[in-house]
Ligand SMILES: Nc1nc2c(ncn2[C@@H]2O[C@H](COP(=O)(O)OP(=O)(O)OP(=O)(O)O)[C@@H](O)[C@H]2O)c(=O)[nH]1
């Protein structure tokens with residue numbers, strides 16, 4: 024009787040320890056339009072058959088945090104369970120007039136700007152909850168800016184392992200070297216989320232990062 028109680032007690036503790044480790048929260052962070060949702064969609068589609076959210080050439084398409092639970096990523100002979108967290112793009116300045124050039128009505132543009140601002144707050148709020156973060160950058164853009172530095176600074180302060188993805192390497196203007204030079208202390212993986220290029224190296228880096236927890 025007592026033995027059984029003991030056994031159950033330890034079984035519960037072990038299973039809790041195990042389940043705590045079982046699903047790592049993998050956050051996708053970065054500036055708007057970099058390809059966070061495109062990458063998260065590709066992963067979710069490959070391993071669950073379903074996508075996580077909508078993609079658009081208009082910035083701030085994602086304005087709420089979106090999740091996909093129990094995404095079991097298989098890479099070579101390894102398997103790991105993740106909760107994929109796609110976040111609204113972080114920006115320092117959100118101006119509704121920027122949306123007008125996408126032929127959006129003023130009212131809709133203003134609403135989008137308001138929601139995008141709330142989205143930035145939500146992204147930052149959730150940062151603390153992440154086990155591992157992938158920062159997705161558009162490799163055709165200049166990496167030296169306030170937003171990228173702020174995101175990385177926040178992650179360093181919280182001791183959250185970081186991987187940097189240089190996305191859109193299918194474009195001629197893409198410059199991975201510039202991103203590597205901007206963030207020399209981080210792993211930078213060049214990929215194309217749209218065309219599924221170099222995802223193997225991406226998965227390998229994610230697994231290596233997850234080991235650091
Ligand atoms: N050429 C190219 N375009 C890409 C790639 N990945 C994403 N895009 C395009 O970039 C645009 C933005 O992609 P999203 O995935 O919506 O970007 P996001 O980072 O989620 O953007 P927000 O939700 O606004 O923060 C879309 O037009 C995508 O089709 C890529 O690897 N190559």
Ligand SMILES: [Mg+2]
Nearest residue numbers: 059060084085
């Ligand atoms: Mg998005």
